[in-house]
Amino acid sequence: MAKPNMSLKKNPMPSQEPLVRARNFEEVTLGYSAETAIDEAQRCLHCKNAPCIQGCPVNIHIPDFIDKIKEGDFDGAYKVISLSSSLPAVCGRVCPQESQCESKCVRGIKGDPVGIGRLERFVADYHNNNSKAETEVPKSNGHRVAVVGSGPSGLTCAGDLAKLGYKVTVYEALHLAGGVLVYGIPEFRLPKKIVQKEVDELKKLGVDVETNVVIGKTLTIDELFEDGFEAVFVGSGAGLPRFMGIPGESLKGVYSANEFLTRNNLMKAYKDNPTTPILKAQKVAVVGGGNVAMDAARTALRLGAEKVYIVYRRSLEELPARKEEVEHAMEEGIDFRLLQNPVEIMGYNNPDDRRDPKNGFVTGIKVIKMELGEPDASGRRRPVEIPGSEEVLPVDCVVISIGTSPNPLIKDTTAGLEVNKHGGIIVEEETGKTTKEGVYAGGDAVTGAATVILAMGAGKTAAKAIDEYIKSKN
Numbered sequence: 001m002a003k004p005n006m007s008l009k010k011n012p013m014p015s016q017e018p019l020v021r022a023r024n025f026e027e028v029t030l031g032y033s034a035e036t037a038i039d040e041a042q043r044c045l046h047c048k049n050a051p052c053i054q055g056c057p058v059n060i061h062i063p064d065f066i067d068k069i070k071e072g073d074f075d076g077a078y079k080v081i082s083l084s085s086s087l088p089a090v091c092g093r094v095c096p097q098e099s100q101c102e103s104k105c106v107r108g109i110k111g112d113p114v115g116i117g118r119l120e121r122f123v124a125d126y127h128n129n130n131s132k133a134e135t136e137v138p139k140s141n142g143h144r145v146a147v148v149g150s151g152p153s154g155l156t157c158a159g160d161l162a163k164l165g166y167k168v169t170v171y172e173a174l175h176l177a178g179g180v181l182v183y184g185i186p187e188f189r190l191p192k193k194i195v196q197k198e199v200d201e202l203k204k205l206g207v208d209v210e211t212n213v214v215i216g217k218t219l220t221i222d223e224l225f226e227d228g229f230e231a232v233f234v235g236s237g238a239g240l241p242r243f244m245g246i247p248g249e250s251l252k253g254v255y256s257a258n259e260f261l262t263r264n265n266l267m268k269a270y271k272d273n274p275t276t277p278i279l280k281a282q283k284v285a286v287v288g289g290g291n292v293a294m295d296a297a298r299t300a301l302r303l304g305a306e307k308v309y310i311v312y313r314r315s316l317e318e319l320p321a322r323k324e325e326v327e328h329a330m331e332e333g334i335d336f337r338l339l340q341n342p343v344e345i346m347g348y349n350n351p352d353d354r355r356d357p358k359n360g361f362v363t364g365i366k367v368i369k370m371e372l373g374e375p376d377a378s379g380r381r382r383p384v385e386i387p388g389s390e391e392v393l394p395v396d397c398v399v400i401s402i403g404t405s406p407n408p409l410i411k412d413t414t415a416g417l418e419v420n421k422h423g424g425i426i427v428e429e430e431t432g433k434t435t436k437e438g439v440y441a442g443g444d445a446v447t448g449a450a451t452v453i454l455a456m457g458a459g460k461t462a463a464k465a466i467d468e469y470i471k472s473k474n
């Protein structure tokens with residue numbers, strides 16, 4: 001084996017030029033070549049205690065898969081990852097490795113950590129592009145489990161149970177499987193063909209996926225048990241948007257980030273003459289500082305906006321979005337209005353002519369400057385308004401991206417299923433078990449909006465608990 005690569009810098013990720021990518025929906029980052037992947041893998045020291053594994057919510061055996069890359073055994077690397085993760089091509093693109101596995105990497109003490117996420121993406125893409133191996137269908141154990149929602153927690157739970165021989169049926173409310181992976185994350189960050197490939201792999205394991213089924217409307221959880229399912233996993237996500245409660249939120253041209261991204265990502269509103277249109281605004285303000293806000297702002301740019309603002313009430317250091325996404329947004333020309341907070345959305349109103357087509361449309365957003373005061377309960381310094389510092393940003397579209405909550409539909413139609421004050425399903429942390437017999441839950445339906453990999457970890461935990469629960473009854 002070659003000597004370790006002791007470079008303090010990780011191999012850079014090739015990407016489209018900022019001014020080019022800002023006007024197309026093709027994937028921004030282009031991925032490592034085989035040569036680059038091997039070179040980056042050589043930076044891994046294969047630490048004895050492997051702290052990187054401790055930072056991974058699904059406990060991928062990271063040094064082992066990286067060793068396979070060093071040897072040029074990319075199929076072997078994929079097999080190692082697949083022991084723990086059902087969605088490696090997704091995780092390699094959207095997981096916040098910098099705050100999880102890579103944050104624990106010993107190489108990060110005196111330089112850059114090993115590019116674990118970039119290597120995972122390379123391995124998954126290599127497998128998807130080159131593997132001709134037939135998927136081995138596990139022997140059936142004769143038991144049935146229903147999974148509500150086809151997002152990352154649901155797909156992970158379904159995959160793990162299918163590998164144990166369970167007959168799993170996934171119910172998805174929308175017309176396409178993938179949950180937030182297809183409606184929430186833009187094409188330029190996560191190509192939909194990759195999500196479809198991961199879903200197809202689960203189908204090959206024997207997982208059935210039924211779309212256009214709204215649990216709580218089309219079927220209830222109690223009816224799933226009546227149909228013969230022995231356990232149910234709820235991974236229905238957190239699709240209920242929050243708003244600020246400021247004047248003007250009902251104006252035309254105001255979107256929740258969920259609606260804005262769903263219209264574009266799932267319904268293809270960026271195409272000419274789309275069935276589900278979207279306002280092709282010239283100037284857009286996105287309120288919020290998370291990954292969803294970055295996705296919305298960068299999407300608005302690609303839809304043709306001349307000017308896009310990110311309005312966030314804290315400083316750059318407190319931005320919750322991934323560092324890479326913030327850097328990409330800045331490179332593409334997004335205008336960050338930090339330490340500013342909206343107080344009103346302005347609109348055009350001509351009471352003398354109700355037929356005026358401009359009536360009721362957004363014309364601007366009034367913001368007030370903030371300064372950081374004393375720490376709040378979370379330990380972060382609380383933003384405080386600076387009186388008299390208001391200004392109006394001239395925009396014709398405002399996207400609100402300040403978080404989401406779980407939809408109450410399942411709770412309202414399922415007796416015995418308890419939720420917390422935020423609408424999240426109450427579960428045992430170690431198992432994902434809810435307050436209703438035979439029902440387990442995980443992901444955003446429990447925690448509110450969080451990361452893909454945390455949702456996957458919850459799905460994995462629940463699958464193990466469901467297996468133990470069904471075995472204990474038989």
